[in-house]
Amino acid sequence: MTETPARRSAPPALPSALGRGGTATVLLILVLIFVVIATQNPSFFQGPPLMAFAKKAAPLVILAVGQYLVIVSGEFDLSVGSLVGAQVVIAARLIDGEEGMTLPVIVLMLAFGVLVGLVNGLVTTFLGVPSIITTLGMMLVLFGAVRFWTGGAPTGSLSEAFRVPGRGGIEDLPFLGQLPWAALIALALTVGAVFLMRSPFGRSLMATGDNDVAAAFSGVRVRRVRILAFVGSALMATVAAILIGGYAGVTAQVGQGLEFTAITAVVLGGVVLGGGRGTVVAAALGALTVEALFTLFNQLYLPSTIQPSVQGLIIIAAVAYAARRGDLRPPGRPRRRPDHEPEREPGTPRR
């Protein structure tokens, strides 16, 4: 009798699912934005513009899926924006226009991504630094290191082969025109993440974000699982960097602020901060929704400088909505019996 009947009753079925802040809600919002875009620009749904949209949105989808892995495990990754920037600059400098260097440099970038993810994960889990601080630090470290290394302005240039995934695609299709590689890569990674979350690893990750003590008591290697989530996020950021570099080229500002756009996307998808709830598909749809919103702003001739403000409002509104629905943890800590209060749980020294 510790719960009220309201909490015990089964969650409502489909009719109210649209308002529940999950996949259905974000899909509804996405469709609404598309409808508004179509009224402004009826040619938007004629294939090529839609494919251009998909190409542009693909990196954010990939970043959102990476961010999802970390958020669902109960952590944050603020370093992905800087990592994208660093990876693009590394690629430009090391490839320096030489086609033959493309593949080796991509392998090196992936290795660098793994390294960054490992450092984020190890510092967070073993040193007990809250991930929001760890990755904020990593964001600054990468940002500064890249500027130091390049002397302020990026040097070198990307090879043509490097730019294919971000720019190219399957050409001359009927109706669609070009089917961008970027969209296919984003789709493949999203589908892969969906299956990952259904695997034993994914379920362990989800349980860790929901209740890391219970997960550790169930034999989950909580630290390892979280470290792998950070590595996953960093690898996704690396793939996003390849696409963004190919699409937009090399600038000093590349990647800036992307971590917040990715978090906005994930939160908009109804993935609950603090972990343990939400789906990959919702995070990906959240990314498409954010990108669609920006596209709409372009059509309305709103200056792009307003975008951060809009992101901020979305984050607050989405989290407030989740809080109202009671998805967030109550602020109070569960009562513990005094005889084992100061206990250290395995793998989870924090929280």
Next chain:
Amino acid sequence: MNAAPPAPPAEPVVRMSGIGKSFLGVRVLHGVDLELYPGRVHALVGENGAGKSTLMKVLAGVHPADEGTVELDGGPVSFEHPVQAQRAGVATVFQEFNLLPERTVAENVFLGREIRGRFGAVDARAMERATAALLADLDLVGIEPWARVRSLSVAQQQVVEIVKALSHDARVISMDEPTAALAESEVEVLYRIIARLLERGVAVLYVSHRMREIFDLATRITVLKDGRLVDTVDAAGTRPADLVRMMVGRPVSAVFPDPLEPTGDHHGDVRLEVAGGGNSRLDDISFEVRGGEIVGLAGLQGSGRTEIAHALFGIERFTRGGVRVDGRRVDPRSPRTAIRAGLVLVSEDRKTQGLALNQSVLANARLVLDAVWPFGSGARAARLPGVLSCLELVARGGDTQEVRYLSGGNQQKVVLAKWLATEPGVMVLDEPTRGIDVGAKQAVYRLMRELAAQGVAIVLISSELPELIGMSDRLVVLADGRVAGELPGGSGEEEVMALATGSTAEPAGPGVEDPRITAAAADHSDDPRHEEAAP
């Protein structure tokens, strides 16, 4: 408290009649009547979900009633807010305390109506004096008004809640399972406080699952089932079994089921052996559990029961001594190693240690398989539906229901399913029936018997002595992190408490200093290991 005056006090202080309440169209209370008399304890019992807490909350002003009337001293009242009820002298001590951990006892007691001194500043001294007076009134020592609430034990925090209620001149105090988090010895303190409250003419509404407390304290008992009033009876002349039958609507054959015929292997094999285990909180822990045996760990709160469970399960490791499971030496460094060795722990706190509340029944039930045997968890997981149906888990919404929507009893069944899926050889159950209703308790007891019959070695930890004694084949009694002795199952509660509190007269035999030796030798004189363990 059975010594309460026999003549019924003339007028009830609270009269609730025809109380009805719905949440989101679900009716949880149907025309319930309840009368509370000054100086009397009125017990409110029923299974989880019967409507006890809702009725309490109606009285406390948390939820206004949809229908029916509440009268206080004969005049109708309608509390819209808990503060209103408090001001009128109706206080409630909820299970979850509403205390501010970083504030002092006095600040908590006077929260929201601080005593002001000159210039309107809060007069901490005056509040502390007033709090000290209230504590002294209840004969309570050991709680300083200036102590931070965080530094107090759960029992002391509960006292602060009660004092807070009294500071409002409460004439009615409701308590929601006040002993759920208390140790046996702390319950005595609560009894004393309640006796003092009754002397002052306070009416107490007491919600509890524990039969003994109900019959120790209450003069009248109201039974609720499915939101309806079953009956209100006098405690005298009612037997616990009658009460249980009223609560569940069917007779519960015996409180503790009898052992079953052995069916599996491993009967009589030593499946768990602890020799000289120790760490910062435990010393020289030695005992063994055979297949088919249920061994109870008895002892006061803080005596090391849970610590042993945690050491076995690799949470707080033994730094000395050794553990063997099925004869193989294991060093449980983490729950994972323990699980792999076939030793599992049903931990005492379902919500913080046992379940991922936002995940489905199935996700929780297969979590251990996923985590420990990620490859080939499929074959084991295939057994899960069977395990779940065996446990008679009734969840609206089926296996995909999120466990936070389940009742306490069903949540516990999910936890048990999670561990049964691993087919453990040794199961440690820490407070497996805490906060679950009578029906679910029976299911847990039957399950334990069944597992024992299949040859599982079971270690049971429980703060409820009758349960521990009734279910265990043997009791290992702990005191101060050491084994104080062993007793056979069915021993008297006095014997167990005497060992646990160290209040036994020293054994007479010359040279026998340690009561453990005599107690163990009396029981297991054929077992040489106990002599080895002696200093």
